[in-house]
Amino acid sequence: MPHVPSFPPSRRAVPVRPALPWPGVRRVALGLLLGSLLTACADGSGTPSPTPPGEEDGLPPVLQPQTAWTPLFNGQDLGGWSPWLKSRGAGNDPEGVFKVQDGQLRVLDVAPTPGDREFGYLLTDKRYADYRLRLQYRWDSRTFAPRENEPRDSGVLYHVTGPNKIWPDSLEFQILEGGTGDMWLLDGTNFTAKVRDTAARELKYDPLGQTVTTSESRGNYRRLIRPDGVQERPDWNTLELVVSGDQATQIVNGQLAAQATGLRAPDGSPLSAGRIALQAEGAAITYRDIELRPLAYLRPPSGARVLLGEASTAQSLGADWQDRRGGDVRWDVQGGVATVRPSGDPQDTNDLRTRENFGDFRLHLEFRVPPSRAGLGEQDRGNSGVYLQGRYEVQILDSFGAALSGQDDLGAIYGQHDASSNEALPSGTWQSYDIDFRAARWSGGQKTENARATVYLNGQKVQDDVALSGATLLGDAEAEAPGPIVLQDHGSAVSFRNVWVLPTGEAAP
Numbered sequence: 486m487p488h489v490p491s492f493p494p495s496r497r498a499v500p501v502r503p504a505l506p507w508p509g510v511r512r513v514a515l516g517l518l519l520g521s522l523l524t525a526c527a528d529g530s531g532t533p534s535p536t537p538p539g540e541e542d543g544l545p546p547v548l549q550p551q552t553a554w555t556p557l558f559n560g561q562d563l564g565g566w567s568p569w570l571k572s573r574g575a576g577n578d579p580e581g582v583f584k585v586q587d588g589q590l591r592v593l594d595v596a597p598t599p600g601d602r603e604f605g606y607l608l609t610d611k612r613y614a615d616y617r618l619r620l621q622y623r624w625d626s627r628t629f630a631p632r633e634n635e636p637r638d639s640g641v642l643y644h645v646t647g648p649n650k651i652w653p654d655s656l657e658f659q660i661l662e663g664g665t666g667d668m669w670l671l672d673g674t675n676f677t678a679k680v681r682d683t684a685a686r687e688l689k690y691d692p693l694g695q696t697v698t699t700s701e702s703r704g705n706y707r708r709l710i711r712p713d714g715v716q717e718r719p720d721w722n723t724l725e726l727v728v729s730g731d732q733a734t735q736i737v738n739g740q741l742a743a744q745a746t747g748l749r750a751p752d753g754s755p756l757s758a759g760r761i762a763l764q765a766e767g768a769a770i771t772y773r774d775i776e777l778r779p780l781a782y783l784r785p786p787s788g789a790r791v792l793l794g795e796a797s798t799a800q801s802l803g804a805d806w807q808d809r810r811g812g813d814v815r816w817d818v819q820g821g822v823a824t825v826r827p828s829g830d831p832q833d834t835n836d837l838r839t840r841e842n843f844g845d846f847r848l849h850l851e852f853r854v855p856p857s858r859a860g861l862g863e864q865d866r867g868n869s870g871v872y873l874q875g876r877y878e879v880q881i882l883d884s885f886g887a888a889l890s891g892q893d894d895l896g897a898i899y900g901q902h903d904a905s906s907n908e909a910l911p912s913g914t915w916q917s918y919d920i921d922f923r924a925a926r927w928s929g930g931q932k933t934e935n936a937r938a939t940v941y942l943n944g945q946k947v948q949d950d951v952a953l954s955g956a957t958l959l960g961d962a963e964a965e966a967p968g969p970i971v972l973q974d975h976g977s978a979v980s981f982r983n984v985w986v987l988p989t990g991e992a993a994p
Contacts, residue, residue: 589771613728668709675699793981807840845988877957884907
C-alpha cells in the first residue's frame with residue numbers, strides 16, 4: 486500500500502515487429518500494412534519519421550488478430566527498465582535494490598541497514614496501453630523499517646504519467662500480505678467503480694454494487710478493496726492486469742479482485758496509457774515471468790464495411806441493421822457502443838440483423854458481457870452470440886475461469902465445437918472476436934462443402950478452420966444464398982463496439 490505521510494498532504498501494447506494480417510485477406514494485406522505503418526510513422530508533415538512516434542513508447546498498431554505474450558523482463562538484466570530511488574534519482578542503484586539472479590528479478594535482496602529503508606521503484610522505459618500484463622511473485626523473508634513489523638508490501642504501478650517521486654501519478658495493483666489485488670488511486674488519480682458502500686472512505690469492490698466516481702485531489706490516496714474470497718498462496722502467486730483504454734481489471738490467481746472504469750489523471754484527463762513500475766516498499770520480493778500481450782482491438786482495413794463505429798448512433802445504426810422482424814433498431818446506442826435491450830420475450834427476441842447479406846468474409850467485433858449475480862446457471866451469465874450468415878452461432882458468454890464443456894462456452898461454435906482453450910476475460914472487460922468465415926459451397930441446389938470458420942478470441946486462435954456441419958440452434962436454415970450477420974438478444978445486456986466486416990473470396994471487391 487502507499488506509505489502516506491502522517492502530516493497533511495501537501496492503443497497499444499508491447500513493441501512487436503509489424504506482421505501481415507492473417508491469411509484470407511490477401512488483397513488488402515499490403516495496403517493495410519503500409520497504411521498502418523505510414524499512420525504510425527507520420528510526424529505531422531507527411532514525411533515518415535526514421536523512428537515511428539509510439540515505437541519508442543511501446544505503442545505500435547496491432548495489425549493481426551493473433552497476438553502473443555512477450556517478455557517484459559528478459560531474465561538476464563534490467564534492459565528496458567530503470568531504477569528510481571528517492572535519494573539517488575533515476576538509473577543509480579549501486580546497492581542492487583533491483584537485481585537479476587537465476588533468471589528472476591529480486592527486489593530488496595540486500596543487507597539490513599540502520600534506520601528506515603528508502604522506497605523506490607523499477608520503471609519501464611516505454612509507455613503501454615491496451616494490454617494484458619502477467620507476472621508471478623513470491624515473498625522473501627526480509628523486511629525493513631519503516632515497515633519492518635508490518636505486513637509485507639509491494640505493488641505494480643501502471644499508467645505512470647507524473648514526475649518521478651514517491652509515489653508518481655498512477656494506479657496501483659496492490660501486492661500485500663492479506664490484501665493482494667486491492668486497487669489504489671495514487672496522488673489524486675480517480676476512477677468509477679462498483680462498490681458495496683459509496684459513502685465508505687475505503688471502498689469495497691462489488692461488481693453488482695452501486696456506482697461511485699471518486700473526486701480525489703492532488704496529494705490524496707484512495708483504496709478499492711478486493712472482494713472476500715480472493716486467495717493468495719504461500720509460494721508463487723500469479724497476477725494479471727487487463728488495461729483497456731481508461732478501464733482496468735485486476736486478477737489474482739485467476740480470481741477477479743478489482744475493476745474500474747473512467748480512470749482519470751489528477752488534472753481530470755483520461756488515463757489510458759503510461760509506464761509500468763514495480764515497487765520497493767520495505768519488503769524483499771521476487772518476480773518472474775513478467776510478460777505483456779496486446780489486446781486485439783483492430784481498426785477496419787481498407788475495403789471493410791463498418792457496421793458499428795465510434796460515431797454510430799441509434800439513428801445511424803438503422804442504415805446497416807434492423808431488428809429480427811425487419812423493424813427499427815431498438816438497442817441502446819451511446820458513444821459508439823450498442824447494448825442489447827432484452828425484449829423479455831423468449832419467443833420474440835430483439836436480435837439485430839444486418840440489412841446486407843454476406844458470403845465469405847472476415848468479421849471483427851468487440852463485446853462486453855455484464856456481471857452476473859451468484860447462483861445463475863451457466864447459460865444465464867452474459868449470454869449472447871454472433872450468427873454468421875444468420876445460421877452459425879459463435880457463442881458469447883461469461884466463461885471467465887470456467888471449465889470448457891458442452892460446446893456452449895465463450896469461443897464455441899454453438900453445439901458443434903468447443904473452443905480449444907479458455908481465453909475469456911472477466912465480465913466488464915472489452916473482449917474481441919476475429920472470425921474468418923468461408924460459406925458452404927453448393928451445386929444444383931445441393932451442399933457440396935460445409936461452411937468453415939477460424940475464430941480468434943482476445944488474440945488467441947480458438948477455432949482452426951473447423952467445419953460447420955449445419956445451422957446451429959436458433960440459426961436460419963442453411964441455403965445457397967448469402968446471409969446476414971446477427972447479434973443475438975439472449976436476455977443479457979451485452980454491449981458491442983467496433984464491428985466491421987470485410988468481404989473475401991471470389992465475390993470480394
